[in-house]
Amino acid sequence: MAASLVSLEVREQVAWIGLDRPAKRNAISDALLAALDAAVARAQGAARAMVVFGHGPCFSAGLDLSEHTARTAEAVFHHSRGWHAVFRRIRAGSIPAIAAIHGACVGGGLELAAACHIRVADLTARFALPEGSRGIFVGGGASVHVARILGAARMADMMLTGRALDAAAAERAGLVTYLTEPGGAPAQAGVLAAKVAQMAPLTVLGVLQALPRIQDMAEEDGLFVESMMAALAQTGPEAQAGLAAFLEKRAAKAGEG
CATH class of the missing domain: 1.10.12.10 (Lyase 2-enoyl-coa Hydratase, Chain  A, domain 2)
Structure with a gap:
C-alpha cells in the first residue's frame, strides 16, 4: 500500500483510514483507489470498525479528472466497475464504516462517503455532484446509493444545476447523520466507532x-x-x-x- 496516498492506523479495534493526497484535495486517482482498497481489506481483518477521513483541507474533491480525459468508452466502463468493487468492499464488508467529513465532499468523494454506513460531518462540509456541469455522468455508484439516500429528484437537481448542499442541508436531507463544530468530525466518528466495535x-x-x-x-x-x-x-x-x-x-x- 502506498503510504503517501492512504494512511492506516488501528487503535483499540478501530481502523483509521485517511485519504492522504492533500495537495490534490484528496482527488481519487487510480493509485489512491488501489491503496484505499488495500487499506480497507487490511482494516477488515484487523479491526471491528473503521473511520474513513481526509487529510488536509477536505474529505475528497472526487475523481482525478487528469486521468479521465484519455480513456475510451470501454475503459471508462471498466474503470467505473472498479470503483463499484472497491466501494462494495466497504458497504458489504465485515465491519461498519464511518465517514468523518470536512470541507469538500464532492463527486467521487461523495460516492465514497455514501459507501460508508454512518456519515459525520463538521460545519465546513460541502456536498456536490459536479459531473453534470462537466459533461460527464457519475460512475462510482451515486446513481444507486446517493440517490437512495437523497432521493432521485434531489440528486437530479444537484447534477443538473450544480447545486451544493452545506452540512446543515445535508443533515436535513438525510445524507449526514451527525453534525459537529468545525474540526470535530473525527472525534465524533471515533466515539461512534468505539461504540460500534463493541456490538455483537x-x-x-x-x-x-x-x-x-x-x-x-x-x-x-x-x-x-x-x-x-x-x-x-x-x-x-x-x-x-x-x-x-x-x-x-x-x-x-x-x-x-
Whole structure:
C-alpha cells in the first residue's frame, strides 16, 4: 500500500483510514483507489470498525479528472466497475464504516462517503455532484446509493444545476447523520466507532448484510429475512449475555447509553 496516498492506523479495534493526497484535495486517482482498497481489506481483518477521513483541507474533491480525459468508452466502463468493487468492499464488508467529513465532499468523494454506513460531518462540509456541469455522468455508484439516500429528484437537481448542499442541508436531507463544530468530525466518528466495535458480531452481520437486501425485497420476503436474522442474533452468546445484563439491571436503558 502506498503510504503517501492512504494512511492506516488501528487503535483499540478501530481502523483509521485517511485519504492522504492533500495537495490534490484528496482527488481519487487510480493509485489512491488501489491503496484505499488495500487499506480497507487490511482494516477488515484487523479491526471491528473503521473511520474513513481526509487529510488536509477536505474529505475528497472526487475523481482525478487528469486521468479521465484519455480513456475510451470501454475503459471508462471498466474503470467505473472498479470503483463499484472497491466501494462494495466497504458497504458489504465485515465491519461498519464511518465517514468523518470536512470541507469538500464532492463527486467521487461523495460516492465514497455514501459507501460508508454512518456519515459525520463538521460545519465546513460541502456536498456536490459536479459531473453534470462537466459533461460527464457519475460512475462510482451515486446513481444507486446517493440517490437512495437523497432521493432521485434531489440528486437530479444537484447534477443538473450544480447545486451544493452545506452540512446543515445535508443533515436535513438525510445524507449526514451527525453534525459537529468545525474540526470535530473525527472525534465524533471515533466515539461512534468505539461504540460500534463493541456490538455483537451477529447484530453487525444483520445490519451490514441483511438490512440492505431487505430494502430491495418484497414485504413478506423482507419480513421473513428479518425473522431469520432475529433467530440467529437473539440466540447467540453475546445476545444472551446482553439480555441477562439488562434483566439484572446492569446495562443502560435504551436512550441512555
